Amino acid sequence: MKKFAALTLVWSMFVAVTFMALKAMFFPPHVDHGPHIEEQQWSTDGIRGNWDREQLLRGYKVATEVCMSCHSFKYISHRNLKNIGITEAKAKEMAEALDLGLNDPILSLLSPEDAKDSYGKEVPDLSVMTKARAKGPDYVYALLTHYVSSETFMTEYGKQIIAGDGQYLNKVFPGYRIAMPNPLSADLVEYEDGTEATVEQMAKDVTAFLTWTGDPLLVEKKRLGVIVFLYLVLFTFLCYKSYKAIWAKVKK
Ligand code: HEC
Structure with a gap:
């Protein structure tokens, strides 16, 4: 029982520290680096962005x-x-x-x-x-x-x-x-x-x-990025399918 309590304590500390580290990494505390620059909207924003x-x-x-x-x-x-x-x-x-x-x-x-x-x-x-x-x-x-x-x-x-x-x-x-x-x-x-x-x-x-x-070539690069991503998804799926097909015979 004592061992279990100790383990739980260590585990929750580990989770808490990891959480804090991740939070600091992705949501850094606000530091003012000079004058505020307002974010604007640009036609090239986002993966579907394009030149106007x-x-x-x-x-x-x-x-x-x-x-x-x-x-x-x-x-x-x-x-x-x-x-x-x-x-x-x-x-x-x-x-x-x-x-x-x-x-x-x-x-x-x-x-x-x-x-x-x-x-x-x-x-x-x-x-x-x-x-x-x-x-x-x-x-x-x-x-x-x-x-x-x-x-x-x-x-x-x-x-x-x-x-x-x-x-x-x-x-x-x-x-x-x-x-x-x-x-x-x-x-x-x-x-x-x-x-x-x-x-x-x-x-x-x-x-x-x-x-x-x-x-x-910003827009072209973005398009290419999306195509490569879709290709990788498809490729992963095909690998999985062939893995299944090949091992199905062996397992039998
Ligand atoms: C009359 C001359 C002149 C004209 C016209 C001019 N600039 Fe400049 N620009 C300068 C000078 C001189 C600097 C260097 C300023 C400095 O470092 O203090 C500069 C610097 C800049 C910078 C760099 C600022 C930085 O962070 O270092 C940008 C961006 C810029 N100009 C954009 C433009 C744009 C866009 C236009 C047209 C709408 C334009 N400028 C028209 C003279 C001019």
Whole structure:
């Protein structure tokens, strides 16, 4: 009886410790790592996620008409647009409108040296930006929509942050002072599909575009993942069936 009680005690301790370890692993205690970045919904979310081609084309417009005056997208060329169903002729036409060839990387006219002179900092390439930052697209969207004046900053945070020369205040940029002037303002671009060009809309569209430049095959990879998974399930089932069939004879 004593042995049983001791065993039960050890066993329940073991269960409790395992439970706590698992809980800490999957639901870590909330630690504040800086400004809160709100989660957004993206068309590529989930296993059934897909590119929203209209949105990517709107994002392309913002990227090339606004961001490209400072930033490059060196890992992407217009040829890549074929994978979202843009014909080669159309992609070529789009490239030529920017004085580029179909296979040319999309480079800003602002050279890295001039950028450094103007902004005192390197202007980072944007092609894989959504992969390079924690919370990727959610962060980029938040960055583009969280520029604030120092008065707003003061009232919301109760502390005074002064933006120095060539610095702008942004609530989600680490350290709050960013060398990028707020690139978006309402109606900065005119969308061909009639969508209203609010700051939020442009930020959303250009971020979706950056998710694509960061991983143009994202959707294909997801599809392949699902197919591989289904294949493995089927394969396991077939193995089980053949195991049964083979051993049925032996057991007899
Ligand atoms: C006038 C020039 C200019 C324009 C236009 C511009 N940027 Fe920037 N951007 C910069 C500079 C300079 C930096 C470096 C900021 C720093 O590190 O303080 C930067 C940095 C960034 C970063 C990186 C922030 C980080 O966490 O390090 C992102 C993302 C970004 N820009 C996105 C965009 C997008 C999207 C657009 C178009 C809507 C755009 N930028 C337009 C100059 C520009």
